[in-house]
Amino acid sequence: MRLPVYLDYAATTPVDPEVARVMAGCLTSDGIYGNPASVAHAPGRAAREAVEQARAQVAASIGADPGDIVWTSGATEADNLAILGAARHERGRGAHVVTGRVEHKAVLDACAQLEREGFDVTRLLPDTDGRYVPRQIEEALRGDTRLVSIMQVNNETGVVQDIAAIARACRERGVLFHSDAAQSAGRLALDVEALGVDLLSLSAHKVYGPKGVGALYVRRAARRRLEPLLFGGGQELGLRAGTLPTHQIAGMGAAFTLADERLETESLRLVELRDRLWGAVRELGDVTLNGDAAHRVPGILNLSFGGVEGESLLHAMRDLAVSTGSACTTADAGPSYVLRALGRDDTLARSSVRFSFGRFTTREEIDFAARCVRAAVSRLRALSPLRETRAAG
Amino acid sequence: MRLPVYLDYAATTPVDPEVARVMAGCLTSDGIYGNPASVAHAPGRAAREAVEQARAQVAASIGADPGDIVWTSGATEADNLAILGAARHERGRGAHVVTGRVEHKAVLDACAQLEREGFDVTRLLPDTDGRYVPRQIEEALRGDTRLVSIMQVNNETGVVQDIAAIARACRERGVLFHSDAAQSAGRLALDVEALGVDLLSLSAHKVYGPKGVGALYVRRAARRRLEPLLFGGGQELGLRAGTLPTHQIAGMGAAFTLADERLETESLRLVELRDRLWGAVRELGDVTLNGDAAHRVPGILNLSFGGVEGESLLHAMRDLAVSTGSACTTADAGPSYVLRALGRDDTLARSSVRFSFGRFTTREEIDFAARCVRAAVSRLRALSPLRETRAAG
Amino acid sequence: MIDSNYSDAVTERFDRAPHAGGPGAEAAGVGRAGSAADGAVVEISLEIEAGRVRAARFRAFGCPHTIAAASRLAERIEGRAVTALDAPCAAALAAELGVPAAKLGRLLIVEDALAAAVADFRDRQALPATLAAIE
Amino acid sequence: MIDSNYSDAVTERFDRAPHAGGPGAEAAGVGRAGSAADGAVVEISLEIEAGRVRAARFRAFGCPHTIAAASRLAERIEGRAVTALDAPCAAALAAELGVPAAKLGRLLIVEDALAAAVADFRDRQALPATLAAIE
Ligand SMILES: Cc1ncc(COP(=O)(O)O)c(C=O)c1O
Numbered sequence A, B: 001m002r003l004p005v006y007l008d009y010a011a012t013t014p015v016d017p018e019v020a021r022v023m024a025g026c027l028t029s030d031g032i033y034g035n036p037a038s039v040a041h042a043p044g045r046a047a048r049e050a051v052e053q054a055r056a057q058v059a060a061s062i063g064a065d066p067g068d069i070v071w072t073s074g075a076t077e078a079d080n081l082a083i084l085g086a087a088r089h090e091r092g093r094g095a096h097v098v099t100g101r102v103e104h105k106a107v108l109d110a111c112a113q114l115e116r117e118g119f120d121v122t123r124l125l126p127d128t129d130g131r132y133v134p135r136q137i138e139e140a141l142r143g144d145t146r147l148v149s150i151m152q153v154n155n156e157t158g159v160v161q162d163i164a165a166i167a168r169a170c171r172e173r174g175v176l177f178h179s180d181a182a183q184s185a186g187r188l189a190l191d192v193e194a195l196g197v198d199l200l201s202l203s204a205h206k207v208y209g210p211k212g213v214g215a216l217y218v219r220r221a222a223r224r225r226l227e228p229l230l231f232g233g234g235q236e237l238g239l240r241a242g243t244l245p246t247h248q249i250a251g252m253g254a255a256f257t258l259a260d261e262r263l264e265t266e267s268l269r270l271v272e273l274r275d276r277l278w279g280a281v282r283e284l285g286d287v288t289l290n291g292d293a294a295h296r297v298p299g300i301l302n303l304s305f306g307g308v309e310g311e312s313l314l315h316a317m318r319d320l321a322v323s324t325g326s327a328c329t330t331a332d333a334g335p336s337y338v339l340r341a342l343g344r345d346d347t348l349a350r351s352s353v354r355f356s357f358g359r360f361t362t363r364e365e366i367d368f369a370a371r372c373v374r375a376a377v378s379r380l381r382a383l384s385p386l387r388e389t390r391a392a393g
Numbered sequence C, D: 001m002i003d004s005n006y007s008d009a010v011t012e013r014f015d016r017a018p019h020a021g022g023p024g025a026e027a028a029g030v031g032r033a034g035s036a037a038d039g040a041v042v043e044i045s046l047e048i049e050a051g052r053v054r055a056a057r058f059r060a061f062g063c064p065h066t067i068a069a070a071s072r073l074a075e076r077i078e079g080r081a082v083t084a085l086d087a088p089c090a091a092a093l094a095a096e097l098g099v100p101a102a103k104l105g106r107l108l109i110v111e112d113a114l115a116a117a118v119a120d121f122r123d124r125q126a127l128p129a130t131l132a133a134i135e
């Protein structure tokens, strides 16, 4: 067992060796090194073909038409393209956007930018289990609402929203609906028709693919309702300029296909690992599971440990690579805004840890992690002067 | 010798095997797979360190401070960030942007977007050798000019502009100056201080690094004069959000260092190959070298062949992977706007071919190419009914 | 692999270009169509014997489809009666060679060149007759 | 590799936490400072003999720097005269353990806890004397 044990799969996943092989085949002179835009010669056409094959793979994975996939540099760009693109395109016609308080920073910061540009943004507060009620969405819609953006799987808690119900509410009123599914692929079966989304953000590096590539699914009817973010050269339906990175795209395609093949058996395995970890850790007492217990993906367990300070907890468990609060922005050390939105107080939010695991996680690692957590929490609680006070109070 | 002989290095280069090795080390479980933002644990810190090392490598390559490098998904994004970012940031204060007619599509299309947003854009016409006169820039500057964007090395002709002189003219008036140097790295020694640029776009895949990663150099004083394109998470000085792709960035760092090490010997070698090809081909007669003969990088030779039709020329030379006209946008089959701006008529622009070669090109390949070109041009001229007319006329 | 823009038939003809050549001394009709600015100029020359095409030659400046079509045209009209040359041929050439619809315009230039050659032949026939009538 | 946020000295103390413990039966002064909301609560307890610290213990809820500093403080005051405990100690602890400037606030909490313990000790000393004076 290699230390630290990596339990931060929601932040990023290692690339699967099979995916890495596909990528390696698209780099050097003896591989597919051409520019996919150079369709006038064989090396370029080979690259184009690899790109189109990957497009078909990703499309198949979400039940979409290959022509509706736009490659991006990741889910961050996909979120920005969806939100800024849809809102700016309709600047004249509507001025209101609806999103939620527990969305990813890419969505929240894009919406904050819209506010600076003069749009109105409504941010819905989920209930304490982290779920929005479809009804909330309906009530938030106004005559001038252009776009609703609600994520499918929360990256901190693993909570799954009822995307189909939200999409229905939007479609009834002709409002574009975007969902960030960066944490969904490989964890849930995705089908854009069943979900009814107009725009869906995907990322490769949460599914054992490479960092720096993602996609935006754009329903045909929404295609002409988006303004691009990047101009120049007209690739990707005119919605996204830039040389297509063959190895990245081929890697994403391979990663999605692989994840789909393994989805069922892997889900069962992860449920077992999660229950094992949760069972061992909850015995400590005063441990709270953050987020709805039923509607969640198996690979994420977000726990708040009463009576211990977060930074010390992390340091005491440094044989585990886990994260506190928001994963993608550890730069900002404040308590997680997601857990605060779920009603956790600052102190508890700070002593919350996200354990996330996946394809390469073993039972041995989970058992080691459980021991680590129990030892760290017990020791820190014993060190704390607050414990008695709490017990007494 | 592998066929077709790849002579489209200006469109994209194969990744150097040494770079591919560095990249492979940043993918799977046994490598640097963490998220560079996850600085709370060891796998994340290892990734962060790889990113910062690459940042130092790229900075060193252009004489910049590592803190002034912003990673992007390529030069297209860097161009857009520079142009849209600088113009939009100052929306209140200035409404004029200067660029040129032979700039890359990423620059031209970003400027066209600015026009849609209400900015005024001046596009300078170079002389028939493809160079702008610094004087032209001075004359174009107005009281409300916010930004000038002029590329260093043209991707179609290889012509090098006098960036330092243009930068001086801009700095005297306090106007931000951006230069697209996607084709420069590895071909010219770059020094942002000597050049005097405020913003400089770079790309990895023109220098034997991976596609899908680039950088924007942002002079410290310009940092607060840019609006981001992508929001969310605050990476890269708040100028560019998104998970940093460790393998891509490490690959770019390695590629830049490698290119610098080899710059001098490689330039000499490419000059020799170019002269060899040009010498053999010009004997055909009625062959025009496009672009200034003195101010150019050695790896690009753009030639117009009188009396032959472009598509047939390419097909007759299909043992060579070359491109006609604009490389990055072969989708649009019109004659090259760059050659048109240099005064070539449509027919001649259409029968122009860009030969671009680099690190893996051998003398044997160049000799083979010369034979191919001569055979193709001779045969097509013999087939043409126009030849006599021309000779007679 | 995504294939090139050219069918095998087009490429094969483009490479060999059978029937290429300028009008010889015995050419009885020569026609041209297209312009360099349009991207294609085609010349067809015919040798005629007893009302039939004994030999046909072409020259072309244009894309591979144009060259292949002109070559095929020259080949297929050999032996035909001049009176049979008036029927349109572009669509048939396109189908036979696998030329994409976008390139049909170029094949019409080939058709026009043949029509011009036939017209030239008829003009030359008519001229002695006219002269004779005047005499 | 970019190192973690903690010096070796901090980590070593954080792991072993020498002098950890709640006030014993012989504690002559107990002080607390900080709050859970501030992210740190420190408790220092002192056993005093002949005006000197015979033993010092700490408990802490807080970051590794807080725990390490409280532990080091408890260790270094053992044997000192109570009168010598009034001098500020946060800066010295920070320097010794390599605590970053951003975390100095936490070390002030440690300092405050010691001051509170000394004050508690003095109060307890004063009380019998006051009572005696009343009698
Ligand atoms: C829910 C969610 N959305 C968006 C992103 C950003 O994706 P990327 O890293 O591909 O930019 C992430 C993770 O980083 C995420 O978890």
Ligand SMILES: Cc1ncc(COP(=O)(O)O)c(C=O)c1O
Binding pocket: A242, A243, B010, B011, B073, B074, B075, B076, B077, B079, B104, B106, B151, B153, B154, B155, B180, B181, B182, B183, B202, B203, B204, B205, B212, B213, B214, B328
């Ligand atoms: C001059 C120039 N600028 C920008 C680009 C675009 O760079 P990228 O492919 O990294 O987006 C290219 C090539 O594609 C180029 O040659």
